[in-house]
Each structure stands twice: as C-alpha cells, then as structure tokens.
Amino acid sequence: MKRVGVIGGGQLAWMMGDAAQKLGVELLIQTPSRDDPAVAIAQETILAPVDDANATEILAKKCDVITFENEFVNLEALSSLAQQGISFRPRLEALAPLLDKYHQCCYLRDLGLPVPQFFALDKLENLESKMEYLGFPVVLKSRRHGYDGQGTFIIPDLATLQEKAGVTNKELSQSLFLLEEFVPFDRELAIIAARSVDGEIVAYPVVETQQEQQVCRRVIAPADITPNQAAEIEAIAHTLLNSLQVVGVFGIELFLTAQGKVLVNEIAPRTHNSGHFSIDACETSQFEQHLRAVCGLPLGNPRLQSTGAVMVNLLGYENSHNDYQSKRQQLAEIPQAHVHWYGKTESRPGRKLGHVTVLLDNQNQDSASVITQTVEAIWYPS
Template sequence: MSQRVGVIGGGQLAWMMGQEAQKLGVSFWVQAAHSDDPAVSIAENSIIAPLSDLEATAQLAENCDVITFENEFIDQSGLSRLRDRVAFRPSLASLAPLLDKYEQRCYLQELGLPVPAFKTVIAGETEFPVEELPVVAKVRRHGYDGQGTFIIPDQWSLDQVWETLKGEQVLLENFIPFESELAIMAARGVNGETVTYPVVETYQRHQVCQRVIVPARISETLEAEIRAIAQTILSALDWVGIFGIELFLTEDHHILVNEIAPRTHNSGHYTLDACDVSQFAMHLKAVTGETLTAPQMQAKAAVMVNLLGYESTENQYLDKRQQLSSLPNTYVYWYGKTQARPGRKLGHVTVLGESIAQASAIADQVSEIWYPHDDN
C-alpha cells in the first residue's frame, strides 16, 4: 500500500488514522487548521490552513492520490471544483445527503429505515403545542460532541433554547424513551464489499459519549437487523470508507436510527486494541482500494472510556495518566491537546477483559481516577 492519502482535518481522528497509516506504509498528509493540532505531529507532511481554504486543499490534492475527511463540516460546492484533480473518498456525492441533519433524516426515511418522528422548524419563529414536549432540537449543520443538541423537557427550556438558536433552522424530533443507545461501525470498499464491526452500547453525559461497551448486550436478531441497516446505507450511498451509525433501542425493543457520522467515530475507538483491524486501518484500506475482510475481535469484551475535560485549564494531567497506565489490560490514548475545557475530548482509555463485568470494573477505576468525585 504505497498511496498518498490526504485528510482534511488535523484532530485526534486524523492523529489515530496517521498512526495506522505508518503501520500500513501509507504516505499520510493533513490539512490542519493549527500547527499544534494532534495529527500534525504524526503526518508525513502538513498544510496549515483553515479547513475551508480551497487553495490549501488544492495543494493537498496535488500531492495526494486520495483525499478523505476527518469531519463532515465541508464546503461541498467548493471541493467539487477539485474532483478532476484527486479522488475524494467517500465521494462528495455520497456525502451530500448526510451533511444536513434534516436532509439526512429524510434520506434515511426514504430508504425505508426506522427513524424517530421529526420535522424542521425555524427556532423562535415556529410555535408548537406544549403537550408535544419533551422533544430534542438539533442544529442542522455543524453540531458535534453534544454542541447544537438540546433536550427540551418543558416550556422554560424551550424558551431558553429558542432564544439561543433564534433564527436557525433546526431539526426537531420526538424524544425517545430508550432502553439503550447503540452504535455500529461499518465500511465499504471500492469494489462494493461491506464489513461491519460488533454493535456497541454507548453512554452519554451532557450529550457527549463517555463510555462504550462491546459487545452490546442484545439479541442476535437485533444485531443482525442493525448490521443489515448498515449494509443498506453503505450500498445506497455507494460509500467508500467507514462510517458510524448511532441508534436507539426503544423500551419496546425496536431499533430506530438516530444519525450517521460519515467518518471514523468515537464509538469505534475500542477497535484499536480489541480488533485485528482498527476502524482507522479499515478506512485507509477502503479508500486506497484494498479488498476488505471482516474484522475479528481479539478480546471477549472491551470498554472504552472517554477522558473528557471537566475544567478550563492548561494541564497535561501527567499524574492521572500515570495512574491510568498502571491499571491492568488498559490502553491509554492522549491526544496532546494543550487546553482543557468541560466536555472536550482529551483522550480515551480502552480496557480489555474476559467479560463485560471484568472490563467494566476496571473502567470504573478509570472514571474514579479521571473525574472529580462530585462529577461522575
């Protein structure tokens, strides 16, 4: 594998992809917004420029065979002018239905997939009956890590959110009283082959993922249904690369598709240590045209804990990281960010175990070390 792969984005997802690129012998380039972005330290070459800088992306295209993406916040029409110079994988056409949350939800519905009831409104200008509460409001573009997502239980909360988002187009959906939140990573190759990873359970705090448990404690029937959903979307989009799908398991044991993350995803970080092919390596294999083979778990269970910021400070947390590294069957990833703030992803820890109970017990120690006791 000797291709040159460029990534638009220099954050931790690109950093982890860069580590896998080194193992695979891929020449790895990034267009990063800042010189201290995590992936800059590991890339073979870096172009430091705003991610919206099309001249910088053109330079990336001149030096790479393939360009892929760390996030979905892209200028699709601008990038389309570069399609004759470089292969975008996934293609811009594949990304198009997914960039706007409302349009994505419409697309999933058109595919016949089960989704929560939804509509689009303009915040502050559209009234709806209070008896429809609770609801969830999501900004249609550029929301991530809980930013731009609001759970609205009552009229007071609605007034606050409407003031915050006033004038913005918003996806409004029914609040789902779920039994659990699930996710799956799935990939498709240039030749159309599809592979899926195990379904995982995800646990959120303030709409940010804090813990992932694999394998999900669901029936084989539900697992098969989720894998089939993933394969349907991959094929319909003519996707090349990997993506994550977030889902709800309702209280009456039905699956609803929440949303698609069209890239590597937090719910797949466990694959770096628990699988023979990580999500990042699988993505690189897909975009460089290799034939994909189904990934295999190398542990019976795994738990991933996000190291989220809980204060605004400059701190490398060396003492806590040393304590984490001393735990058994534990793998610590630190993203090298210099600024901590509440909810910011600073790193993650994966724990492998013979059972979910065993891995979860060590994961509980991770949380006790990392988070202040009054903040768990």
C-alpha cells in the same frame, strides 16, 4: 507508496498514524493549527481551515486521494475540485445528504430506515401544531455543525423552545433547526461499518454507548443485545452504505427502546468515537480499515480478538494546561489497559483529551461497570 490527504487534524486523523505506517501510506493533513494532534504524525501539513477549498486544491496536488476526518467542510467549494478529477473518498455525493441533519433524517426515512419523528423548524406559525403532534419533552438540534453534544438540547416546554430557537417578535431568528421526538430509549447503540471500492462491506460488533450531557463517556463492546437486533442493525448499515455508494468507514448511532425497537439516531460519515475500542480489541482497527478502503486495498477482518472491551473517554473537567501524566500512569497500570493520549495542549470541560481501552478476557474478569468505575475514579477529581 500511497499518499492520502486528510481534511481535519484532530484525534481521529492522529489515530490514523499507526495504521498508515503499517500499510506504508503517507498522510498529509489540512488543519488550522500546528497544535492539532495529527500534525505530529503527518508527512506534511497545510495550515488552513478545513473548509478552505483553495488549501484543499494545494493538498490534492500532493496526494492520490483525499478523505475527511470531520464533516465541517464546504461541499459546494469542493465539488469544483471533484469536477477537475480530484478523488474524494467518501465521494462528495455520499456526504451531500448527511451534513444537514434535517436532510439526513429525510434521506434515512426515504430509504425506509427507522428514525424518530422529526420536523424542520422553519415557520413559527407551524410550531404549536407540530408540538401538539410531537409533545414535550422534545429534542432541538442545530442542522449543521453539531458535535459532541454541541447544538443538541432537550426542551421541556414551549417557552423554552421559543427561547432556544431564537423566537423574537413572532419570527424565527434562523431556520437551521431540527425538531425530533424525544425517544425514551433503553440504551444507545452504535455500529462501525466500512465499504470498499469494490462494494464489499464489513461491520464491527454492535456496541453500547453511554452518554453524559450528550457527550460519549463510555463504550462497551460488544453490546448485550439479541442476535436479531444485531442482525437488524448490521442490515441498516448495509442498506445505508450501499445506497450512498460510500468508500470508507461510517459510524451509525442508534436507539434501542424498552420494547426492543431499533431507531437510527445519527450518521457520522467518518471514523467514530464508538469505534476506538477496535485499535486494541480488533484484528483490524477502524482507522486501518478506513485507510484500506480509501486506498483501494482489501478490507481487513473486524472481529474482536478478546471476549470484549470497555472504552472510557478521558474528558476534560477543568480549564488547564496539565498533561495529567500521573493519572495516565495509574490508568496504564490497570490490567489489560491501553491508554491513548491525544497530545492536546489545553484542557477544558467536556473536551476529549484521550481514551483508555480495557480488554475483557480470561485474564480480566472484572465487569464493564467495575472497570469504568476504576478508570473514572482515577481520572476525575473526587
């Protein structure tokens, strides 16, 4: 039986639980709190921050391979463990160009992949000239640790930019920011792709993601795009995963402009919110696929088993300790609905507490927009 160590114990690790059981894999988790979702499905848990390399060394002694639920890790500290022969999948060299968003943009650009115009926000004297080139509005991003909209700001003017970037006495308070051109996109898209130890790549259908306040609210699978656009996006995934020699699942977020141009927005070197629909709608979920890859098993078929699917995130809208059992029961009564509750003990605005996936086929003729309205009318207070 394979034993897989997972750094991170949030809902992405929790959703590996069913797949691990199916494949006969044991999961050992490194996570800071015993209240984290994945503790409930773990064979063993090491309670430690995800960037604690000493804890990871203990974890590694109990496992065949180590993978990641999130990217908030200390690569420098982990590299000494890799030199001792500890197996990380994806390998640390694949994560290295991606964890800093400026380095990620540079890597994508140098691969010849289409990205928005961008700059590192480093020296104040260059700021005004850069803004003359990019224009306003502009997107300001923290280079590290931005997640679910945190650390991403739409900036309307120079004064706001200076304030957000922490400019004091004509000096930058820090240099860990990235400036990107604002892309007036028509839609946001995403693709989940996996690469095996043998270099085989499989890709899931391209999906449309709908964000509110930079947090994913809904996913529609498959996206209503042309075959050429779908092929272009799949080719981007192949180029990226092969270049990085990745083993495991990656999520790739993209923009589609009104002119039909595809631009890469960001890379998530792990399973991803845009792939949650695969648990109920695909032959092989993204979580099973990831475990298959990191365990050296053949990859599964990612095809849809229904006409399509709509995934709606159940986001916190208040500060409470409510488990929302009544609302979850109402959601479960929607035809072809599958409710996934992450077991978090605390709700706060914008926090991902669960999701519901509704399958689209001959038994469910409602449109994606009708389904999302139905789900959100039940979940959110009027």
